[in-house]
Amino acid sequence: MYTKPFLKWAGGKYRLLDKILRELPSGTRFVEPFAGSGAVYLNADFPQALICDFNSDLIELYKHIQREGEDFIQYCASFFTPENNTPTSYTELRDRLNASSGARERAALLLYVNRHAFNGLVRYNSRGGFNVPFGKYKKPYFPLEELRAFYRKTRSTSTEFMAMDFRSVFSSLKAGDVVYCDPPYMPLSQTASFTAYTGNSFQAQDQRDLAACARQAWENGIPVVLSNHDTEATRNLYSSAIIKQFTVQRFISCNGANRDVAPELMAVYG
Numbered sequence: 001m002y003t004k005p006f007l008k009w010a011g012g013k014y015r016l017l018d019k020i021l022r023e024l025p026s027g028t029r030f031v032e033p034f035a036g037s038g039a040v041y042l043n044a045d046f047p048q049a050l051i052c053d054f055n056s057d058l059i060e061l062y063k064h065i066q067r068e069g070e071d072f073i074q075y076c077a078s079f080f081t082p083e084n085n086t087p088t089s090y091t092e093l094r095d096r097l098n099a100s101s102g103a104r105e106r107a108a109l110l111l112y113v114n115r116h117a118f119n120g121l122v123r124y125n126s127r128g129g130f131n132v133p134f135g136k137y138k139k140p141y142f143p144l145e146e147l148r149a150f151y152r153k154t155r156s157t158s159t160e161f162m163a164m165d166f167r168s169v170f171s172s173l174k175a176g177d178v179v180y181c182d183p184p185y186m187p188l189s190q191t192a193s194f195t196a197y198t199g200n201s202f203q204a205q206d207q208r209d210l211a212a213c214a215r216q217a218w219e220n221g222i223p224v225v226l227s228n229h230d231t232e233a234t235r236n237l238y239s240s241a242i243i244k245q246f247t248v249q250r251f252i253s254c255n256g257a258n259r260d261v262a263p264e265l266m267a268v269y270g
């Protein structure tokens with residue numbers, strides 16, 4: 001039994017935890033430069049953690065849970081009302097998220113839109129505005145127990161959350177760190193690209209920089225495990241790592257009727 005993340009997140013690793021955790025050696029500090037919903041952080045067992053993502057609303061959400069616990073969880077719950085589950089209220093609250101400069105309010109609204117938006121998508125336009133349409137759920141789920149479990153994790157593991165680019169995360173590594181990277185994936189084909197998590201898109205140069213950072217970290221004695229699609233391009237990128245290959249069943253449509261099997265790899269430097 002693993003601890004479930006409280007957010008829905010594209011590319012979430014909950015179902016792959018067995019495979020990922022097995023590859024992580026022990027160490028003092030667990031470092032995740034692409035945290036997303038935090039599925040791996042929640043279930044990895046290290047005394048310390050550095051949890052990062054480019055998405056500053058996401059990191060603020062984590063920081064507020066860590067700092068305020070139940071008070072902040074109840075503030076988040078206050079947005080989950082039947083009155084706020086209409087297209088008009090949704091649009092108003094989404095606009096409020098995009099206009100607000102208050103970190104606490106933005107953090108709570110991110111959780112609101114995550115559970116009320118179409119398919120739980122988190123997607124931003126090029127100006128950084130959250131732009132997913134209303135999801136029409138009968139009664140959006142408020143993840144109370146999952147939020148409490150996240151709070152407990154931030155207390156039992158000495159955790160620092162930071163909003164930053166992965167290159168800065170790699171430059172702050174130290175002896176005893178163990179790194180797991182789950183970047184936006186390389187497209188399986190030229191046309192199949194989905195990388196708009198934060199309004200920026202993750203380009204081929206970013207993939208090359210990440211591979212170089214991982215190699216450099218390993219040369220400095222820091223183990224790094226990375227996930228990605230299994231393609232000729234990723235095999236070339238990670239040619240100096242040990243490659244573990246497997247397939248993942250993906251649910252393409254919202255009713256789960258269309259399934260596809262995508263080859264994935266884990267590159268292990270360590």
Ligand SMILES: C[S@@+](CC[C@H](N)C(=O)[O-])C[C@H]1O[C@@H](n2cnc3c(N)ncnc32)[C@H](O)[C@@H]1O
Binds near residue numbers: 033167
């Ligand atoms: C595939 S998701 C991670 C999913 C996560 N492992 C989970 O289980 O939910 C990729 C994450 O990378 C973040 N990201 C995109 N570009 C980034 C960058 N340049 N530096 C750091 N994080 C970035 C996105 O905001 C997104 O949360």
